[in-house]
Amino acid sequence: MSNTEKIPYKIYLDEKEMPKQWYNVRADMKNKPAPLLNPGTHQPMGFEDLRPVFCDELIKQELDNDTPYFDIPEEILGFYKMYRPSPLVRAYCLEKKLGTPAKIYYKFEGNNTSGSHKLNSAIAQAYYAKKQGLKGVTTETGAGQWGTALSMACAYLGLDCKVYMVKCSYEQKPFRREVMRTYGASVTPSPSMETQVGRKILAEHPGTTGSLGCAISEAVEVATTNEGYRYVLGSVLNQVLLHQSVIGLESKIAMDKYGVKPDTIIGCAGGGSNLGGLISPFMGEKLRGEADYQIIAVEPASCPSFTRGKFAYDFCDTGMVCPLAKMYTLGSGFIPSANHAGGLRYHGMSTVLSQLYDDGLMEARSVEQTKVFEAAEMFARVEGILPAPESSHAIRVAIDEALKCKETGEEKTILFGLTGTGYFDMYAYAAFNDGTMSDYIPTDEDLEKGFAGLPKMD
């Protein structure tokens, strides 16, 4: 790209340039992601098996490994226009601060009240639930972005929304909870005494601060035992990656418009919703042999499913009521250390991304949280956006890559996903500002305990 002078600080697509279809990367995968299995029989779950848990239309999306494009319904396109397109930002100020010859771009998904990309899938899932004539949906939330996004989507469509929020987040983030209440959602700290599985977990682990896996179990139980409710999930699932492809599609359209091609694409990865969405059209080109990209997943050193997990069938939840999924996992009983701030704390990883990683189509790195917050603070001061701790994992590696370019003189083009803002994570920033934040890397023994809980397969 020669005439970089022409590239503005922020590229906003026109409404008419916005994607009208989601892209399903599974259609281009030679090795398809492994199917969900019934936890009792270990048989693949079909449409009918999943109907008690998920909406019909979403099951179709979940199971479809062949259709490359799905039309985005008009109503969802309308909602997208309320907060999209999101800007693709050229990080001129960060480049200058680093003194790097690298060209850094980030796709910023935080300019909506949920504070993250989660709204892209929340509105889709709520829409299909509404279309099916349901009363409401249940879900879990960890850091709170997903719960907030779902509350917003449900308020817009007039659906009831029950959120089970991991207890430590519920306590650390009373204001995040209050946003969900403002959007009319009910928010319950998990594990709770409201469900059978919650009572069981509390009996076995009194005083637990909860985990995503545990909150999922509760939300699924409530969905399957209440007439007119279904369960929805903000990450991990194939359908979520499908909806989130809008991030990558918009990024690619914007870059193509200016003749820019990324060399390296970086995203944080917890369950994989952002990374999967950001990379999808680029990965599609790579799978079809049309282009090559270096793709890097970044995860916390305290919850290292890609870099230290096993690629195996595992329970998606702690209560073991959900289907089994084949994924890079730390075991459904793994809970990150209490000093871990922010999200990215799920024990497993999207089966799509797990397969792509296992096939050598992408890399993974783990980073420690004090290094992550150092990057977050630098970014906030020069780019003017206070990033979410999750997003800051990607910032960390983008900065590291840009500094490598400074050494080598390479003029790489780096694209990373800035998933959201950190306004509800100030307790974590306070720990960093006070110098009381610490790092935690699980020992091999810690990980062995998690792996011991993996289901025995035939």
Add this chain to the structure above:
Amino acid sequence: MSNTEKIPYKIYLDEKEMPKQWYNVRADMKNKPAPLLNPGTHQPMGFEDLRPVFCDELIKQELDNDTPYFDIPEEILGFYKMYRPSPLVRAYCLEKKLGTPAKIYYKFEGNNTSGSHKLNSAIAQAYYAKKQGLKGVTTETGAGQWGTALSMACAYLGLDCKVYMVKCSYEQKPFRREVMRTYGASVTPSPSMETQVGRKILAEHPGTTGSLGCAISEAVEVATTNEGYRYVLGSVLNQVLLHQSVIGLESKIAMDKYGVKPDTIIGCAGGGSNLGGLISPFMGEKLRGEADYQIIAVEPASCPSFTRGKFAYDFCDTGMVCPLAKMYTLGSGFIPSANHAGGLRYHGMSTVLSQLYDDGLMEARSVEQTKVFEAAEMFARVEGILPAPESSHAIRVAIDEALKCKETGEEKTILFGLTGTGYFDMYAYAAFNDGTMSDYIPTDEDLEKGFAGLPKMD
């Protein structure tokens, strides 16, 4: 405007369409705003009188009632590009919800980490301080947006930043404080024991939760007694309205592009920074007789400077160390009831706006806070943005006007200023969600106490 189909949900100007100059509405005013007076001699303050307090370049802007346009320096234009242009949003979803024939637009200034329009003037004031070779700046903050904005601007330019934060906000908003710390600012609850004026106020009013007027006195004292520091202010001053004209200029360029002309322009008003900026180019046309607009200032019923104040010379601060300004005021000793949430709690009002209001060129309305939060909640649910309590004053009146159109069938075009987001105001939303929020309207006796403190003029 016939072909409304063509108007997108959000209008973003291209970078090359962004204003390159600020507009000074004073140049077109027949009755110029009254000059600042020395509080001792009651003589107009000139350039030299103001030098101990303000930066040189800013004093020139403050005193210039004749130059209609000021070039925006390149460095500030660069910073503006980091977070501007801000979107002009067509509120299709709100219109639909209200069932109104009115066409509603809002200029959304909240998509930056300071969460408001305050950054527009913060970067300008910090830039001129830096250019003058100063070490740092001092200021006060109430709701916290201004302090955050100034912290961001100072971090960017490498200036020291000392913020005096009204004590009740300091306590209610620990996370807001933490954002400022992340940007490297020092934040002190006001009144403090660090200053002479703070100690005096604390001795006279032990246990006071502070006020803007009091925090201003402290910040001015620190600026004038420390080598290399100056004081900066986020509202009220002429220079602030000049910088904030970028809001109105962008709005007007965007509307002109689509051939849209507002009938009614609505903005919340505390000290007047947002309202003054939003209306400036429209008011300019009105003053020059080129067009007519209905312009409405909205203020809290609990702090009603326009609707129940006096147009008189008053102290700008509680400690009476600042110049006197002629403005609509409740008296510098007036402190809104503790149950008042959010900002817009300054006792006075911009001299420019005060003069325009006195000349009958704009209207004013006061609204009660439970009605404001009702509007905020409705807006959040249909437009997807959780508004700041301050901004929600404008939303309230915009909705009221749109509902009037529903009755009359009038297809008015309404433009309002959505100054910011409410992410750090969730304690107030919690009170509203819990049903514990109350209203407060000062009695005539309450107001008389404030008026009794007005300075005796010759």
